[in-house]
Amino acid sequence: MSQAGSAVSKHAGRFSKLPVTLRLAGRELRGGVQGFVVFLLCLALGVAAIAGVGSLARGLTEGLAREGRSILDGDASFSVHHQEATAEQRAVLERKGRVSEVATLRAMARVASGDATLVELKAVDGAWPMVGKADLEPPLPIPDILARKDGRFGAAVDPAVLxxxxxxxxxxxxxxxxxLDVRAALTREPDRLSEGVGFGPRMLVSLDALRASGLLQPGSLVRYSYRVALPDGARDxxxxxxxLVDVEKQALEAGFNARSRFNAAPQLERNVGRFTQFLTIVGLAALIVGGVGVANAVAAFVERKRETIATLKGIGASGRTVFLIHLVEVAALGALGVGLGLIVGAVLPFAAVAALKNVLPIPIEPSIYPRELLLALAYGALTTLAFAVWPLGRAHDVPVAALFREQVAPEARRPRLVYIAATFTLAASLCGLAVYAAYDTRIAGIFVVATVATFLALRLVASAIMWLAARAPRPRSVELKLALANMHRPGALTPSVVLSLGLGLALLVTLTLIDASIRKQLSNELPAKAPSFFFLDLTAADRDAFTSLIKDKAPDATLESVPMLRGSFATLKGKPLDENSVDPEYRGLLKGDRGVTFAAEPPKGSTxxxxxWWAPDYAGPPLISFDQRLAKALGLSVGDEVGINVLGRVITAKVANLREIHWETLGINFFMVFSPNAFKGAPYMNLATVTFPNGGSDAQEFALMRDVTRAFPAVTAIRVKDALTSVSKVVENLAVAIRVASGVTLVSSMLVLAGALAAGHRRRVYEAVVLKTLGATRGRLIAAFAAEYALLxxxxxxxxxxVGSLGAWGVTTDxxxxxxxxxxxxAGLAALGALAVTILLGLAGSWRALGEKPARHLRSL
Structure with a gap:
């Protein structure tokens, strides 16, 4: 025997030692993947979306962690509102390493003409920045730019201000x-991400300039941050x-809000986490929609293989063996589709960084992330098996004779209990994984429940359509009669089409209506209800003069003002803060300062x-009123005690009542309202709103802003229309991103619909052949098929x-x-588009069936 023959014989011998199921599955797979293109594309698309989004988010998280020291401008940051750290508190920090002090607040920048604009004022000392590097034009040393020269301080400002x-x-x-002299344009700050999103462009000055500006008053809304850079060799x-632990112990009375380089930009990370969850849910929705395509493809595969299955059973193969052979084939093809999706998902972060490196202001560290890829793999594998076991299991108990007469007498049947149980177990595992791996388990749970409910509802709709079609009066039109018969006959496409199209359309309508609700709120309702201006940092001494100016310059406008301070949580129910006991959505509230006020009466816009509510002359221990949702998230109820650090002093107050706050009015309201006696004698600023009747014109608003900023240079004016415009731009960009991401699900829906129609191609060919033999014309058959698809x-x-409207209503209102x-x-355009796609795809598949020659198929009957 030759060496080649010996090798072949040896290889064949090894192959023969494989289990019979694997050998038979391998031989069938060598025939190609005909009919599984949609199967592969659906899996690849969903897995790629999940893997890509997860990897991109992980890359961002890794980038933030890697650049945490630069983003924070130190190893740790300790911030406090209203007042600077004392010499003793600062000494605690300076014993640890180098310290840089930064103060931030909102202010009005003005020119000689009186025009003004809101800016985010940032005052720094000579040590800033300690780690990163600021980009300025011209690139001069920062101390030279901000120094006092010829009696004037210097400033570096955002190009938008110029x-x-x-x-x-x-x-x-x-x-x-x-x-101030504008001595440079500030194009980049190394620590901007750590400070969150601002309301205006940046203006950089020195701390000495800030102290000389008159902007600092007792109770001013200024935040002081002290960044600490540990010595080299001692910053592990x-x-x-x-x-962090030492500063908390040694400077407890300071009420510092502490952050480290490990969470340099917590607000950004939370937003990334929420948006990642949304995109992951969109990818999972695409994968579940694709699961319908998997079920359709597997059902069609079983039908195509009925002669093979009959032969195997005829020569003694058990139903279990038949199931395992085809399960191996489907699993192998599923592995191929999932593998393709993982490859695309792994490459996506690299492609995104390459395409957006000059646009994104945040660091992204693209890499191959095994955890995210394994999670996407698990989603893909569970989806494949959950949707494949049921149609594969149906062939287990079908006798050989039934398989041979399937073409003319198909039987409606369910698989054995073991396959039903396996399907539900896999589906439950998929749902459990979606909730377990989610950033917000509540949102993930809602998604899972909504998806299961939609699946059941769609199945009921399909059954109702078939039931009604079977019992509807027979029309005179032959085409309509044939269409109705096609909708309820055994093996009808009705369940597949309804499931394929319904899921994608429901999601599309949901997103469309959510987007419309947000736009209406921003463009119509909020401007109509909202004040024209918010005025910050109004001192008690200036309040009467400010009121007189408003009455003089805008006599028809409505003026409201309330005291405003900043406070942070110190204790809950008499115990130290425990983040794990708080709803994840509200944990961020425990870490920062929040606006607080005091009032004798309930604020407008809340119930x-x-x-x-306490009596107007209440003089007992401090009481506090909480927003109802916040109290629920923190586990608080009426009678509980909370400790709030305000101006460096912890005020312990009893929860007297809970309020429902109507934030959509954009009026003055606070999560926390104290009884007036809680702040007796404490310095505070006032927050005021001015509302023009019918919204006021731009000319009126700009004139009032000029008058106020001239008379009260320390008062900050926030024009609501400008704020809403900025929010609208953010919402617009977010809406575009959501539409693009949701396009993945819609593409999956179209693929699945096409696959469902393709899966019925064989039966359509058989019907077309029989009907054409009986004298039906192509025109009549096309009309009948068009009517069927139009009705479906x-x-x-x-x-x-x-369903989409109900989903959007629940999201927007709840x-x-x-x-x-x-x-x-x-919504109507989405529905019409779905109807048109159904008819076009259905007719495209039917046209191929009608083009088949009857003779060839009649010979095979």
Missing amino acids: ARFGLKVGDRLAVGNLE DEAVKRL VVEGE GLVTAVFGLI IMKIDFAFDWPG
Whole structure:
């Protein structure tokens, strides 16, 4: 025997030692993957979306961790509102390492003409920045730019400020009582991400300039941050943790809000986590929609293999063996689809960074992340098996004779109990994984429940369509009669089409109506209800003069003002803070300062729903009123005690009542309202709103802003229209991103629909051959098929509109707390699009069936 023959014989011998199921499955797979293209694409698309989003988010998280020291401008940051750290508190920090002090607040920047704009004022000392590097034009040393020269301090400002006033480097700009020289344009700050999103462009000055500006008054909304950079060789992770613990012990009375380089940008990380969860849910929705395609493809595969299955059973193969052979084939093809998706998902972060490196202001560290890829693999594998076991299991108990007459007498049957149980176990595992791996388990749980409910509802809709079609009066039109018969006959496409189209359409309508509700809220309702201005940092001494100016310059406007301070949580129910006991959505509230006020009466725009409001002359121990949702998230109820650190002093107050707050009015309201006696004698600022009747014109608003900033340079004016415009831009960008991401699900829906129609191609060919032999023309058959798909598409579109509208209503009213707006054009266009796609795809598949020659198929019957 030759060496080649010996090798072949040896290889064949090894192959023969494999279990019979694997050998038979391998031989069938060598015939190709015909009919599984949609199967592969659906799996690849969903897995790629989940793996790509997860890897991209992980890359961002890794980038933030890697650049945490630069983003924070140190190893740790300790911040406090209203007042600077004392010499003793600062000494505690300076014993640990180098310290840089930064103060941030909002202010009005003005030019000689009186025009003003809101800026985020940042005052730094000579040590800033300690770690990163600021980009300035011209690139001069920061101490030289900010120093006092010829009696004036210098400033570096965002190019947007220069463009707003038509200024250039060398011109002058005023803040508070101070006139400054613009000596550079500030194009980049190394620590901007750590400070969160601001309301205006940045203006950089020195701490000495801030102190001379007149902007600092008792109770001013200024935040002081003290960044600590540990010495070289002593800044490992344990050293940073010890730093946080030591400062908390030695400077407890300061009420510092501490952060380390491990969570340099917590707000950004939380937002990334929420957005990642949404995109992951979209990817999972695409994968579940694709699961319908898996079920369709497997059902069609079993039908194509009925002669093979009959032969195997005829020569003694058991039903279990038949099931295992085809399960191996489906699993192998599923592995291929999942593998393709993992490859695309792994590459996606690298592609995104390459495409957006000059656009994204945040560091992303693209890499191969095994955990995210394994999670996507688990999703893909569970989806494949959950949707494949049921159709594969149906062939287990079918006798050989039934398989041979399947073409003319198909039988409706369910698989054995073991396959039903396996299907439900796999589906439950998929749901459990979705909740377990989610950033917010509540949102994930809602998604799982909604998906299961939609699946069941779609199945009921399909059954109802078949039931009604079977019992509907027979029309005179032959085409309509044939269409109705096709909708309820054994093996009808009705369940597949309804499931395929309904899921994608429901999601599309949901997103469309959520987007419409947000737009209506921002463009119509909020501007109509909202004040024209918010005025911050109004001192008690200036309040009467401010009121007189408003009455003089805007006599028709409504003025409201309330005291405002900043406070942070110190204790809950008399115990130290425990984040694990708080709803994840609200944990961020425990870490920072929040606005607080005191009032003798309940604030407008809120309603007491539990407990009682205190008497106007109440003089007992401090009481506090909480927002109802916040109290629930913190586990508080009427009668509990909380400790709030305000101005460095912890005030322990009893919860007297809970309020429902109507934030959509944009009026003055606070999560926490104290009884007036809690702050007797404490310094505070006032927050005021001015509302023009009918919204006021731009000319009126700009004139009032000029008058106020001239008379009260330290008062900060926030024009609500400008704020809403900024929010609208963010929402617009977010909406575009959501639509693009949701396109993945819609593409999956179209693929699945196409696959469902392709799966019925064989039966359509058989029907077309029989009907054409009996004398039916192609035109009549096309009309009958068009009527069938139109009826199915119409009913499914109506279902999608109803479910999508309910979903959008629930999200907007329960989660987003805004009014629901039904967008007839948007929702109707989505429904019409779904109807058109159903008819077009259905006719495209039917046209191929009608083109088959009867003779060839009649010979095979």
